[in-house]
Amino acid sequence: VEILGVMPEIVNSYEEAKRLEAERAGNFKLRYALDWSSFETGRRVESFNRTSYSLSHGFGLSGDTPYGAFDSYAVVRRFKTSSEFTYYTVGLTNAQIGPLKGFDVRGFDFYHAVSSNLAVSNVALRGAMVKATMFNNKLDYAVYHGRESGGINISPDLFRKNDLFLEGVNLKFSPTKKQNYKFNVAHGWGHDRQSNLNPYAYDLASSWRLNDMWGLNYEIANNSERFAHIIKTTYNRPKLTASAEFRDIDKNFNSVSGTASRQGEQGGLFDVSYSPTEKLGINSNLNVYRDTLNPALDNDTRLNEDFRWNANYQASPV
Numbered sequence: 001v002e003i004l005g006v007m008p009e010i011v012n013s014y015e016e017a018k019r020l021e022a023e024r025a026g027n028f029k030l031r032y033a034l035d036w037s038s039f040e041t042g043r044r045v046e047s048f049n050r051t052s053y054s055l056s057h058g059f060g061l062s063g064d065t066p067y068g069a070f071d072s073y074a075v076v077r078r079f080k081t082s083s084e085f086t087y088y089t090v091g092l093t094n095a096q097i098g099p100l101k102g103f104d105v106r107g108f109d110f111y112h113a114v115s116s117n118l119a120v121s122n123v124a125l126r127g128a129m130v131k132a133t134m135f136n137n138k139l140d141y142a143v144y145h146g147r148e149s150g151g152i153n154i155s156p157d158l159f160r161k162n163d164l165f166l167e168g169v170n171l172k173f174s175p176t177k178k179q180n181y182k183f184n185v186a187h188g189w190g191h192d193r194q195s196n197l198n199p200y201a202y203d204l205a206s207s208w209r210l211n212d213m214w215g216l217n218y219e220i221a222n223n224s225e226r227f228a229h230i231i232k233t234t235y236n237r238p239k240l241t242a243s244a245e246f247r248d249i250d251k252n253f254n255s256v257s258g259t260a261s262r263q264g265e266q267g268g269l270f271d272v273s274y275s276p277t278e279k280l281g282i283n284s285n286l287n288v289y290r291d292t293l294n295p296a297l298d299n300d301t302r303l304n305e306d307f308r309w310n311a312n313y314q315a316s317p318v
Contacts, residue, residue, distance in 0.1 A: 028063030264293025
């Protein structure tokens with residue numbers, strides 16, 4: 001059973017709506033969310049037996065301050081035998097404290113500052129992170145430190161047993177609008193860390209917009225022992241988009257926090273999308289690679305081939 005309640009909306013004139021929006025701009029906003037679930041089993045309602053139960057309350061407070069845009073959120077969850085804070089975060093966006101301006105800072109629970117790459121996954125952390133830009137927004141950097149899987153809506157008991165830590169530095173340099181370079185270094189440690197993981201991992205990625213039609217991307221990662229490479233070229237026209245990606249990832253290459261994406265694969269991925277009309281879209285995808293981590297038992301050099309084709313026709317506008 002799901003119940004949704006919506007407060008009535010008063011329709012005002014455009015001028016009145018703009019005036020109200022301006023009045024609310026500087027106010028603090030309070031959010032509250034309630035989520036409840038219970039799983040019951042049995043042959044009849046009167047004899048149901050509860051097997052799981054969860055009740056969560058979410059509280060958020062956000063608004064503008066003299067030091068930047070402030071936001072916070074916390075989740076209190078009640079389980080069968082306890083009630084605990086399982087998630088809480090607080091941060092300042094576009095902060096300014098004394099001579100320091102234009103940076104973001106976040107504490108407690110967050111996802112670390114870089115999107116997933118070969119060296120480190122986009123994992124949840126409980127700790128602190130600082131992000132900032134320099135040199136007219138040409139250089140971005142972020143520094144983070146925290147416990148892995150820290151409090152992202154999980155049981156606090158699991159959180160306390162997880163002795164895994166991750167810290168790192170991310171740099172992004174964009175000398176022009178058509179090219180950028182990203183460098184990441186990450187360090188992981190802890191008693192619960194897998195024994196086959198290296199403590200450090202490095203990742204260097206770059207992208208170039210060669211002209212209006214062609215683009216090129218390259219990524220190389222190293223886990224202190226082995227390498228992983230991905231190179232990709234793209235082609236874009238108004239009705240046609242195509243890409244070709246080639247990868248070579250060592251079978252023993254791991255990210256700093258676990259198994260690497262497409263570990264042990266050597267091959268290519270080819271994608272073509274064509275829209276001859278506004279209503280018709282056609283896409284085809286070919287993935288050909290050799291799996292050195294889990295090869296075929298009868299032939300360890302056999303190629304894996306996966307081809308997909310689909311077409312979508314929209315009869316009328318949505």
